[in-house]
Amino acid sequence: MIQKFFSGLYELFLGRPIPANFTNDYREVVFPNTGLQLFLITLAIVLLYYYVLNRIMSTGLYKTQHWVMFLILNAIIAFAIPIIQVNSNGIETHSYTYMFAFVNTIYSLILFFLFSILFKRGSVQAWTTPMKWPNKK
Amino acid sequence: MAKLFVFGIGGTGSRVIRSLVMLMAAGVKIENCDKIVPIIIDPDTQNGDMNRTVELLKTYKHIHDSLGRREEGFFHTDISTLSSIAGDGTSKIRDSFVYDFGGINKPFKDHVGYNQLDVESQALIDLLFTPENLNNSLDVGFRGSPNVGSVVLNEIIDSPEMRFFASNFQAGDRIFFVSSIFGGTGAAGFPLLLKNFKDARTSLPNAASLNTALTGAMVVLPYFSLEQPAAGVEADFIDSNTFTTKAKDALSYYQNHLNGVNAVYYMGDTPDKPMENNPGRASQKNDAHLVELLSALAIVDFMDYSDNELEGNEVYHEYGLREDVSNVQFSHLDSETRDRIAKQLIRFHYFERYYSSHMPDDAQAAYAKGVDLTSALRNDQTFKELNKFLTHPEFGYQAWLRELSRKERTFAALNLNETDFNRMVSDKQIETGFLNKGIHQGSFVKELNRASESISERNAFKATISAFETATDRLVEEKLKYS
Numbered sequence: 001m002i003q004k005f006f007s008g009l010y011e012l013f014l015g016r017p018i019p020a021n022f023t024n025d026y027r028e029v030v031f032p033n034t035g036l037q038l039f040l041i042t043l044a045i046v047l048l049y050y051y052v053l054n055r056i057m058s059t060g061l062y063k064t065q066h067w068v069m070f071l072i073l074n075a076i077i078a079f080a081i082p083i084i085q086v087n088s089n090g091i092e093t094h095s096y097t098y099m100f101a102f103v104n105t106i107y108s109l110i111l112f113f114l115f116s117i118l119f120k121r122g123s124v125q126a127w128t129t130p131m132k133w134p135n136k137k
Numbered sequence: 138m139a140k141l142f143v144f145g146i147g148g149t150g151s152r153v154i155r156s157l158v159m160l161m162a163a164g165v166k167i168e169n170c171d172k173i174v175p176i177i178i179d180p181d182t183q184n185g186d187m188n189r190t191v192e193l194l195k196t197y198k199h200i201h202d203s204l205g206r207r208e209e210g211f212f213h214t215d216i217s218t219l220s221s222i223a224g225d226g227t228s229k230i231r232d233s234f235v236y237d238f239g240g241i242n243k244p245f246k247d248h249v250g251y252n253q254l255d256v257e258s259q260a261l262i263d264l265l266f267t268p269e270n271l272n273n274s275l276d277v278g279f280r281g282s283p284n285v286g287s288v289v290l291n292e293i294i295d296s297p298e299m300r301f302f303a304s305n306f307q308a309g310d311r312i313f314f315v316s317s318i319f320g321g322t323g324a325a326g327f328p329l330l331l332k333n334f335k336d337a338r339t340s341l342p343n344a345a346s347l348n349t350a351l352t353g354a355m356v357v358l359p360y361f362s363l364e365q366p367a368a369g370v371e372a373d374f375i376d377s378n379t380f381t382t383k384a385k386d387a388l389s390y391y392q393n394h395l396n397g398v399n400a401v402y403y404m405g406d407t408p409d410k411p412m413e414n415n416p417g418r419a420s421q422k423n424d425a426h427l428v429e430l431l432s433a434l435a436i437v438d439f440m441d442y443s444d445n446e447l448e449g450n451e452v453y454h455e456y457g458l459r460e461d462v463s464n465v466q467f468s469h470l471d472s473e474t475r476d477r478i479a480k481q482l483i484r485f486h487y488f489e490r491y492y493s494s495h496m497p498d499d500a501q502a503a504y505a506k507g508v509d510l511t512s513a514l515r516n517d518q519t520f521k522e523l524n525k526f527l528t529h530p531e532f533g534y535q536a537w538l539r540e541l542s543r544k545e546r547t548f549a550a551l552n553l554n555e556t557d558f559n560r561m562v563s564d565k566q567i568e569t570g571f572l573n574k575g576i577h578q579g580s581f582v583k584e585l586n587r588a589s590e591s592i593s594e595r596n597a598f599k600a601t602i603s604a605f606e607t608a609t610d611r612l613v614e615e616k617l618k619y620s
Contacts, residue, residue, distance in 0.1 A: 058583040058586075060579040060583070062502060062503060062582075063501045064501060124503070124586055124587050124590050125502075125503055125582075125583060125587075126503060127503050127507070127590075128502075128503045128507055129501070129503075132506055132507060132509075136595075
């Protein structure tokens with residue numbers, strides 16, 4: 001189920017994994033692992049930003065520029081995850097790997113944004129970061 | 138709906154009301170009344186002291202009206218002009234904080250019809266008034282001459298304003314007079330008004346309520362002196378050497394003739410360096426003085442007493458500092474005074490300092506973004522009024538505080554030039570260390586954001602003031618730990 005979901009998600013843009021002899025490794029191991037890690041790490045960073053740094057600690061990192069910094073940090077991690085996954089599973093590195101890393105980065109941006117919208121209301125210092133919408137006063 | 142009518146008579150009256158407005162802006166609570174009606178009585182319509190107090194009152198009223206009725210907080214005390222207390226727009230008097238003398242721009246001599254009098258009457262007048270008294274135009278005020286003031290001011294009792302005041306006076310309302318004893322307008326005006334209000338046979342409406350109204354008075358004794366012109370120089374001036382003599386004479390008059398007042402407050406000080414001698418008009422714009430701030434507290438004190446406590450024998454109050462010091466800090470005030478004003482003034486000062494210096498950088502902070510503060514600051518008239526109240530070079534809070542620190546006896550409790558919040562309060566500084574930076578922009582924003590979280594108000598002005606009230610309260614309690 002999870003395998004199918006993540007394979008579908010990545011193959012939507014990347015097409016069938018190549019080289020062909022590693023297609024199954026991608027579908028069974030790399031895609032689900034990468035997808036889950038992306039989900040959990042992005043969630044963790046969003047929660048860290050809104051609830052730890054801007055609620056419990058009130059560090060003053062409430063500006064949009066700070067939010068963008070965390071977005072980029074997450075994107076860098078998201079770019080690294082597929083490469084690490086591919087290497088650690090003994091799969092040959094191919095231009096497909098980097099395309100995969102790129103798509104994962106794009107997903108990280110979207111996911112980070114969605115989690116931000118979802119969780120920012122609970123932050124005292126940053127509920128208007130990156131913007132006030134959809135919360136109202 | 139009990140009201141307090143404050144009659145500020147003469148230049149000192151205006152200046153004390155100026156300080157009272159600052160205290161009210163800081164949120165000092167005035168008990169036992171819902172509304173304050175300041176009435177400034179000064180024939181000198183150009184008077185600098187009066188005009189800036191009037192501007193301040195108007196600005197305060199605008200801000201208060203925007204914030205609406207509240208039980209506490211900055212600007213929570215309601216003030217009203219005399220004409221608007223009827224509330225139905227039926228008053229036919231001018232909507233102003235100032236009593237309208239209607240242009241008495243003629244010499245006192247013409248005012249009393251000196252030239253039409255018979256010789257005996259003229260001789261009597263010559264006995265009572267100096268040639269300067271007779272020839273000076275009345276629209277400059279009475280120039281430190283109570284003998285002139287008492288004649289002119291006795292006539293205002295029959296004016297439409299006074300009749301309007303009396304007919305809107307209700308049982309339970311109180312009256313407070315603020316005047317100096319050593320000048321012209323105040324020294325003459327206070328006993329005259331008192332006598333007329335308390336006269337059982339007065340022609341004013343609502344005589345019974347007026348006669349029995351609880352009445353207080355702040356009588357300001359000499360506290361400043363004026364420069365004397367050099368010998369041989371012909372100059373128009375008030376002779377401040379007569380202040381003490383005039384004060385003594387007036388006091389001995391008050392001793393026997395002050396009937397119907399429930400509490401009288403006296404305050405004065407040794408005059409320090411003489412001020413510029415401007416007998417009236419726009420140039421009479423004296424710097425604010427600690428005595429005026431403390432005199433304004435008499436009103437707060439008077440209102441603290443319940444009706445029962447005030448009824449009965451007259452009480453007399455005098456004021457003293459704990460120590461005779463030049464730079465007065467909160468710790469030099471008696472604990473009762475300190476409890477009444479210190480925290481409020483510190484909070485207001487923090488608010489003003491942050492609002493003026495740091496808030497423009499906070500566009501992205503949650504408390505600001507949540508209510509679109511940046512656009513409100515540009516477009517909302519109330520923010521402009523608040524800016525005026527805080528920073529106007531003539532009557533603003535900053536100017537007031539700066540003036541208070543220019544005297545020999547200064548009010549030095551709050552340091553206007555200090556940019557570090559940890560050192561703004563002279564008698565309590567915040568210890569800082571590696572991990573504790575005390576109050577700085579970051580901790581201030583944090584408190585503002587935290588405060589705004591629980592504010593559901595969507596109006597930017599109301600929400601911002603409310604956030605500052607909560608934030609400054611927490612900063613004073615938790616960081617400054619002022620007690």
